[in-house]
Amino acid sequence: MAPSMAWLFLLAAGLAEVVGTILLKYSQGFSRPLPTVFCLVFMIGSLGLLGLGTRHVPISVAYIFWTGFGAFGAVVGGAVLFGEPLTAARIGCTMLVVGGVIGLYMTGDV
Numbered sequence: 001m002a003p004s005m006a007w008l009f010l011l012a013a014g015l016a017e018v019v020g021t022i023l024l025k026y027s028q029g030f031s032r033p034l035p036t037v038f039c040l041v042f043m044i045g046s047l048g049l050l051g052l053g054t055r056h057v058p059i060s061v062a063y064i065f066w067t068g069f070g071a072f073g074a075v076v077g078g079a080v081l082f083g084e085p086l087t088a089a090r091i092g093c094t095m096l097v098v099g100g101v102i103g104l105y106m107t108g109d110v
Contacts, residue, residue: 006056013049014069016042021070022077061104068101 020042027035046066054062075094078084 001052001055003056006053006062009049010053010057010062010065011069013046013053013066014073016046016049017066017070018073018077020046021074022081025078025082064104065101068097071097 020039023035023039023042026032027039030036030039050062050066053066057065072094075084075086075090079086
């Protein structure tokens with residue numbers, strides 16, 4: 001597998017993580033069967049794709065990309081879908097995470 005393919009797996013893993021996290025909210029604490037099943041499917045798929053991505057990307061970089069993508073997606077999804085506030089602190093802290101992911105990528109260690 002080419003390294004660029006590993007990054008596509010990581011991107012897909014991040015997207016699946018965001019969808020799974022949003023479905024977690026819709027499952028209402030795993031009390032609604034259909035959203036619960038889809039949540040689990042997306043979360044397991046996300047982990048599987050993360051595993052594939054780590055074949056050519058160091059685990060430290062892959063994991064922070066995955067968690068950063070998931071955190072960013074949860075903040076945006078929470079604001080758009082659930083009306084969660086986008087405070088300056090929330091935006092600033094999320095940008096720190098995104099900045100860390102970009103910084104790791106820019107070091108050339110991947």
